[in-house]
Every structure is written in C-alpha cells, then in structure tokens.
Amino acid sequence: MSTQLRNNVHILGEGKQPIVFAHGYGCDQNMWRLLTPAFSEQYRIILFDLVGCGRSDLACYDRKKYGTLQGHAADVLEIVAEYASAPAVFVGHSVSAMIGLLAAVREPERFASIAMIGPSPCYINDGDYTGGFTREDILSLLDTLDSNYLGWASAMAPTIMGAPDQPELRQELTNSFCATDPEIAKHFARVTFLSDNRADLPKLQQRCLILQCSDDVIAPVEVGTYMHRVMPNSVLRIVENVGHCPHLSAPDAIITALHEFLAE
Amino acid sequence: MTVTQSQQPVFSPYEKAPCALLTTLPNGTILRVNETFSAWFGYAAADLVQKKRMQDLLTTGCKIFHQTHWLPLLQMQGSVAEVQLEFVHSAGHAIPALVNAVQHVEPTRTTTEIAVFVASDRRRYERELLHARRRAEELLEVTHTAQQAVSLAEARLRLALDAAQLTVWDVEVTSNVITFDAAAESLLGLPVEPMAIARFREHIHPEDRGPEELAYAQALRPDSTGNYTAEYRFIGGDKLERVISSRGRVFRDATGQLVRFAGVLQDVTSRRRAEELLKEQERQSRERAVLLEQLVGIVSHDLRTPLQAVSLGASLLGSDKLTPMQSRTVSRISSAASRAHRLILDLLDFTRAQLGGGISVAQTHCDLHAVVADVVDELKLAWPGRMLEQRAQGDGACVLDADRISQVVTNLVTNALTYGRPDLVVTVQSSVTQDHCRLSVHNYGPPIPEELMPHIFEPLRRGEQQVKLGSRSVGLGLFIVQQIAAAHGGSVTVSSTLEQGTTFLVQLPVRPATTMGDLR
Numbered sequence: 001m002s003t004q005l006r007n008n009v010h011i012l013g014e015g016k017q018p019i020v021f022a023h024g025y026g027c028d029q030n031m032w033r034l035l036t037p038a039f040s041e042q043y044r045i046i047l048f049d050l051v052g053c054g055r056s057d058l059a060c061y062d063r064k065k066y067g068t069l070q071g072h073a074a075d076v077l078e079i080v081a082e083y084a085s086a087p088a089v090f091v092g093h094s095v096s097a098m099i100g101l102l103a104a105v106r107e108p109e110r111f112a113s114i115a116m117i118g119p120s121p122c123y124i125n126d127g128d129y130t131g132g133f134t135r136e137d138i139l140s141l142l143d144t145l146d147s148n149y150l151g152w153a154s155a156m157a158p159t160i161m162g163a164p165d166q167p168e169l170r171q172e173l174t175n176s177f178c179a180t181d182p183e184i185a186k187h188f189a190r191v192t193f194l195s196d197n198r199a200d201l202p203k204l205q206q207r208c209l210i211l212q213c214s215d216d217v218i219a220p221v222e223v224g225t226y227m228h229r230v231m232p233n234s235v236l237r238i239v240e241n242v243g244h245c246p247h248l249s250a251p252d253a254i255i256t257a258l259h260e261f262l263a264e
Numbered sequence: 265m266t267v268t269q270s271q272q273p274v275f276s277p278y279e280k281a282p283c284a285l286l287t288t289l290p291n292g293t294i295l296r297v298n299e300t301f302s303a304w305f306g307y308a309a310a311d312l313v314q315k316k317r318m319q320d321l322l323t324t325g326c327k328i329f330h331q332t333h334w335l336p337l338l339q340m341q342g343s344v345a346e347v348q349l350e351f352v353h354s355a356g357h358a359i360p361a362l363v364n365a366v367q368h369v370e371p372t373r374t375t376t377e378i379a380v381f382v383a384s385d386r387r388r389y390e391r392e393l394l395h396a397r398r399r400a401e402e403l404l405e406v407t408h409t410a411q412q413a414v415s416l417a418e419a420r421l422r423l424a425l426d427a428a429q430l431t432v433w434d435v436e437v438t439s440n441v442i443t444f445d446a447a448a449e450s451l452l453g454l455p456v457e458p459m460a461i462a463r464f465r466e467h468i469h470p471e472d473r474g475p476e477e478l479a480y481a482q483a484l485r486p487d488s489t490g491n492y493t494a495e496y497r498f499i500g501g502d503k504l505e506r507v508i509s510s511r512g513r514v515f516r517d518a519t520g521q522l523v524r525f526a527g528v529l530q531d532v533t534s535r536r537r538a539e540e541l542l543k544e545q546e547r548q549s550r551e552r553a554v555l556l557e558q559l560v561g562i563v564s565h566d567l568r569t570p571l572q573a574v575s576l577g578a579s580l581l582g583s584d585k586l587t588p589m590q591s592r593t594v595s596r597i598s599s600a601a602s603r604a605h606r607l608i609l610d611l612l613d614f615t616r617a618q619l620g621g622g623i624s625v626a627q628t629h630c631d632l633h634a635v636v637a638d639v640v641d642e643l644k645l646a647w648p649g650r651m652l653e654q655r656a657q658g659d660g661a662c663v664l665d666a667d668r669i670s671q672v673v674t675n676l677v678t679n680a681l682t683y684g685r686p687d688l689v690v691t692v693q694s695s696v697t698q699d700h701c702r703l704s705v706h707n708y709g710p711p712i713p714e715e716l717m718p719h720i721f722e723p724l725r726r727g728e729q730q731v732k733l734g735s736r737s738v739g740l741g742l743f744i745v746q747q748i749a750a751a752h753g754g755s756v757t758v759s760s761t762l763e764q765g766t767t768f769l770v771q772l773p774v775r776p777a778t779t780m781g782d783l784r
Contacts, residue, residue, distance in 0.1 A: 217319065
C-alpha cells in the first residue's frame with residue numbers, strides 16, 4: 001500500500017524546506033487552505049489525511065493499529081521518510097499535535113521543529129490537571145456523533161445555501177469535508193479524546209511552538225500553560241481567537257506566529 | 265366598518281416563524297433571537313443577546329462537535345445544513361434540534377444566520393434506524409461467524425471422511441432419490457449423479473438385496489430407532505464386485521416428520537476378504553486339531569488291545585512254575601506293559617485337555633482317604649523297599665471324581681518316589697475341611713531347580729535328573745494333575761527347598777450339598 005494512496009498525500013510549494021501540515025479531529029487537509037499560500041514560496045508543503053478521514057483509504061483503517069495515536073505517528077514517519085529530503089517542520093492541529101510529538105520522539109532526526117495549534121495532551125480532568133472535560137462529556141460527544149450518523153453517512157446533503165463567494169469548492173467539500181465512515185469517526189473520537197500523552201511531552205527534543213487560543217472549549221488556556229511548563233524547549237503564544245480552529249477563523253495571526261517561530 | 269392599521273396587532277414573520285431563528289457573530293456571540301427560539305428553549309431574548317454565544321447553549325458533547333465539525337464546515341463553505349445539535353433548555357433538559365446556518369459576509373462585518381428546528385421525533389426515529397442498522401450489522405456478523413464455523417466444521421468433516429475413506433449419501437425420502445458426494449465415484453464405480461434407490465439397488469448382489477431392503481424399510485419405520493446398517497456386495501459400473509458397508513440414520517423434526525435419511529458408505533472389501541481368510545485359516549486349523557485328536561485317540565485305543573494281550577499273557581505265564589530268570593523276565597514284561605498302558609492313558613488325557621474341551625470329571629460321593637489308601641497300597645507294591653506313608657486327617661467324605669483323584673495321587677507320588685531321596689520317607693496327607701479337600705505329597709531330596717519352577721505344570725517338562733528305569737515320565741504327569749484340579753474348580757501349588765524338601769498341594773473346593781444333583 002503506497003503512503004500516497006493510504007494518506008491521500010499532496011505536495012505543494014516551490015521551496016526546499018519540507019513542512020508537514022497535519023489536520024485535527026473532525027475534518028481533513030482542506031482545513032489548511034487559508035494557510036498554505038503563505039508558505040508555498042519558501043517551503044515544500046506536504047499535506048495528507050489521517051487514515052479514516054477525508055480521502056484516505058478507509059480500507060486501511062485497522063482498529064488495532066489506530067487504537068492508539070502511535071498508529072497515526074507511524075504513518076507520519078513513513079510520509080516524512082518518503083517525501084521529506086531534510087528534517088521537516090511539523091505543524092499539527094489539535095490531535096495531530098500529539099501525533100507529531102510521538103513521531104518526533106520516535107525518530108527525532110526527521111524533524112526540525114514542531115508547531116502545535118490548539119494542542120492538548122489529555123482532554124479529561126485528572127487531579128490537579130485541567131483537561132476541560134469529564135469522561136461523561138466525551139461519552140456525550142460520542143452520542144452526538146451517533147445523532148449525526150445519518151447526515152454524515154450520506155456524505156452531506158447538497159448544501160442548499162451554498163458558498164456564494166467560492167462556488168468552485170462546493171462540490172469537493174460536500175463530498176469529502178468532514179464526511180467519513182461514522183463508525184470510524186466514532187472510534188477515532190474515542191482514541192483522540194480518551195488519549196493521555198502527558199508523559200511524552202518532556203521527551204521532545206526539538207523547538208516547539210504552542211499556539212493556544214484565548215477561548216477554546218476543546219483546549220483551554222490551562223492546557224497550553226501546562227504544556228509550556230513541562231516542555232523545556234517550548235514557546236507559548238496565545239492567539240486572540242474564539243474556537244478551536246484559529247487557522248480558519250484567524251489565519252493571519254497563525255501565519256504570523258508560524259513565520260516568526262520559523263525565522264528564529 | 266373600517267379598522268385602522270394601527271389597531272391591529274403587528275404580525276412579524278421573523279418573530280413568529282415556525283422555527284427558531286438566531287443571528288450570531290463568527291465567534292458565536294448572539295446578536296438576535298426570535299420569539300420562537302425564546303419560547304422553545306426558555307430564554308428571554310435580553311438574557312441572550314450580546315451575553316451568550318450559541319455554543320454556550322449546547323450540551324458538552326455538542327460543544328466539541330460544534331468546534332470540530334460545525335465551525336470548520338461553516339468557515340470553509342459558508343453554510344451548514346441538517347446538523348443535529350442538542351440545546352440545553354433553561355430548565356436544564358436537552359432538546360435535540362436540526363440546525364441550518366449560512367454566513368453573510370458584509371463589508372463591515374460577517375454574521376451567521378441560524379435556523380433551528382426541534383427534532384425530538386425525528387431524532388428518535390433516526391436512533392431507531394441506527395439501532396436497527398447496528399442490530400442488522402451484528403446479526404450479519406453473527407451469521408458470518410456461524411457460516412465460518414459451519415465451513416470449518418465441514419472442512420473437518422471432509423477431512424475425517426477422507427481419512428476414513430467414507431462417502432456420504434443422502435436420500436430424499438419423498439422421491440426416493442439417493443445422492444452421493446464426489447468420493448462415491450471411485451468407491452462405487454458409478455457416475456455420481458442422483459439416482460432412484462431402485463436403480464442403485466440393481467447393482468447390489470441379488471443375494472444381498474433382500475436384507476438391505478429390509479434394513480432400509482426397518483429404519484424408516486416410525487417406531488424404530490432410525491438407525492440403518494447394511495453390508496452388501498456391490499457390482500459397480502466397472503463390473504467389479506466390492507463389499508460395501510453402509511450405515512445411516514433417519515432424521516425427524518420435533519413433530520416426528522421425516523426430514524432426512526443420510527449416512528456413509530465404506531468399501532470394506534479388503535477387510536471382508538481378510539476376515540474371510542482368517543476364518544478359513546481358523547477352520548482349517550480346527551480341522552487339523554480334530555484330526556490329530558482322532559488320530560491320537562485311535563492309535564491309543566488300538567494300542568491298548570495288543571497291550572492287554574501282552575499283560576494277560578504275562579500274568580498267565582506268572583502262574584506256572586518258572587525258572588528265576590524266566591520269572592524276572594515275566595515280571596519285567598508285566599511292569600513294562602502296565603507302564604505303557606499308563607502312558608497311553610496320559611496321552612489320551614493330554615490330547616483331550618489340549619485339543620478338546622478339557623479333561624472331564626464325574627463327581628460322586630466318595631471317601632478321599634480310602635481313594636488315597638488304595639493308590640498308596642498299590643504303589644507300595646510297585647516300589648518295594650521305599651518308605652511311603654499316608655496320613656489321613658478326620659472324616660474323608662466328599663464329592664469328587666475318585667478315578668481322577670487316584671490319577672492325581674499316582675502321578676504325584678510316582679514323581680516323589682522318582683525324584684525324592686530313596687532313604688527318606690514320602691508322605692501323603694489328605695484332609696477334608698468345611699471348605700476344601702486337601703491333598704499333599706511330600707518328599708525329601710534336592711529341590712526343583714529354580715528356573716524350572718514357573719513352567720513345572722506345563723506339558724512336556726521334566727527334571728533334568730536321571731530318570732530311573734521303571735519310572736514313567738514323558739512330562740505329562742504334572743500337567744494332567746493341574747488339569748484335573750482345574751476341572752474340579754481347584755488348584756495345585758508347589759513349594760521346594762533343600763531344607764524342607766518338596767511339597768505338592770492340591771486344594772479342591774467342597775461342593776455345597778444342595779447342588780450335588782447338578783454334578784456330573
């Protein structure tokens with residue numbers, strides 16, 4: 001199985017320095033389309049879909065392999081080995097921040113630096129640690145996924161309201177964006193939101209940027225400050241943003257922060 | 265009558281719309297809600313506008329979903345449709361709702377227009393559908409697993425059938441059509457297409473057809489066990505005869521209705537041939553044994569007649585006046601003739617014991633001591649100069665074959681005199697207790713060699729010791745003693761040491777008086 005087909009890998013950009021963008025839980029590599037133009041001149045951009053999401057090969061979704069984030073980390077290492085000729089910059093959103101961390105801990109020589117957007121090593125509150133959720137909350141999410149089972153399973157009903165300013169995107173988006181096998185989505189949700197990678201944080205050797213939103217229900221500010229505290233080589237930046245996807249709602253701020261971090 | 269416009273209550277399609285409507289900023293901050301929204305979810309507009317974000321009104325699970333699915337979708341494509349979210353009513357309970365949204369990008373600001381439809385019923389229905397689908401998938405999985413188990417079981421069965429060289433048959437009982445599996449072709453030498461039972465039976469050897477049909481009909485009878493067993497010669501399409509063993513069973517459902525009649529065939533030709541060969545060999549060896557027994561019987565019997573003439577002649581001669589030399593010769597002739605006579609008797613007994621049904625005994629009331637005394641007196645005459653003593657204990661009344669017991673005493677005492685020290689006494693003891701008749705013969709002298717002990721009662725064994733002239737022994741004596749003891753339901757044992765000498769002990773059970781009538 002080629003990694004290209006398995007992970008729907010796309011290569012963009014004119015530069016030499018490889019930069020990997022890894023999407024978070026819920027959607028696919030389309031999430032990066034507001035960011036990629038700002039990096040295409042200087043970088044070789046590697047985009048991919050996590051197996052089970054977007055246009056990855058769903059037949060490859062092995063519940064045992066992807067029962068922990070290590071399965072996705074192994075895929076990232078294969079992608080980097082195949083498409084990056086030099087140590088890569090890894091930009092991971094949400095759960096992919098942890099996937100990148102695990103990959104970089106396993107094979108540090110393949111990564112130049114790591115940037116994390118809205119990361120969380122553990123979503124569930126545990127003693128002094130504030131993850132933002134209880135186990136019941138996560139079960140409630142799985143329930144919500146069930147509620148939307150039919151909607152997503154039928155690959156999004158045609159959007160009657162459309163996207164007036166970008167009609168060319170409509171077809172593509174309605175087919176793939178956020179739509180996947182609902183059972184896989186549920187399994188991935190369980191793996192993502194019940195994961196705990198706090199012990200792995202101090203093992204990261206590379207420079208690391210933590211981009212923390214000022215108001216993010218999924219990754220509260222406490223999570224960002226906790227990570228910064230336990231990761232010796234980390235930089236914490238708070239982005240003024242409501243929500244979990246600043247690269248969509250505040251792309252300019254994210255671009256600026258990334259450029260500054262990479263220029264150092 | 266005219267009514268002025270201002271007197272009519274103002275009807276606002278927005279406020280009274282049949283769905284809840286709200287307008288938010290991209291970050292979710294609520295700018296406006298309609299009356300329907302307030303009514304459905306229990307919030308006054310004043311408590312929401314500029315004070316709450318839409319996501320604040322969602323359950324926790326929906327908040328995550330809102331972040332990971334709704335917002336990216338809205339930001340990417342400017343609209344979302346038919347997303348199910350749960351709003352929390354001000355009273356605390358969750359209300360499932362179907363939500364559509366569209367973004368309005370204006371020069372000054374971007375807003376989101378959201379329409380909410382309460383979808384409790386639809387959601388219930390969808391859940392039922394979902395559960396039904398999951399149940400169906402589970403059943404499919406169960407079916408799949410069951411099918412796998414079945415095919416595994418079939419593969420194992422096939423393996424077992426192949427290993428045992430069995431072929432499966434199956435009769436459709438309404439049409440009487442029999443079907444075989446592929447292995448039948450070489451077994452039967454026939455093409456394996458389904459065929460009528462009658463056509464199949466045409467290949468069965470005519471002599472075996474009747475029994476097979478009987479077994480078949482018997483198995484199908486409602487009151488039978490349903491088991492079918494038949495063995496028949498079968499002439500295949502290749503004209504070769506083979507022997508087929510067929511076993512089967514009738515299967516009925518709970519109501520007793522016939523469902524299946526199926527079983528296995530096995531080619532037992534070689535087994536049957538081997539059995540027949542074995543039977544033939546047995547028959548031949550039995551015939552030879554009978555012939556041998558008859559031969560020995562005839563020879564022994566025919567020898568007795570001339571021997572009797574010799575004995576009679578010797579005794580007649582003995583009555584006249586003879587020279588000492590003639591007298592000794594006559595005595596030797598007489599003794600040799602009687603020895604030959606005893607040998608012939610032993611030979612006859614041996615033949616009966618070995619080849620026939622064993623030595624027969626005819627038990628009658630007698631006195632053990634008297635039987636022993638007769639033999640002892642006789643042997644004292646035959647072995648002059650030897651010490652022979654009888655010790656009888658208590659009453660000797662018992663039930664025995666007196667002639668056979670005489671034979672036992674003769675054989676044992678003759679042995680004792682032959683092998684025992686000539687200068688020491690040979691003792692015969694006899695007793696009858698409540699349970700046993702006991703008879704023992706003791707002599708002093710060198711013990712029986714240890715290596716001979718385990719085989720001492722086998723025929724044609726005897727001590728290596730030089731046999732004296734006049735003793736009679738061809739190695740059958742002890743074998744016959746043992747056979748006679750066994751025929752009485754008893755046993756004979758031996759103990760032999762240098763210090764204690766040698767003792768043979770015969771023990772016979774005493775028959776209860778009540779069964780005496782049955783004794784032969």
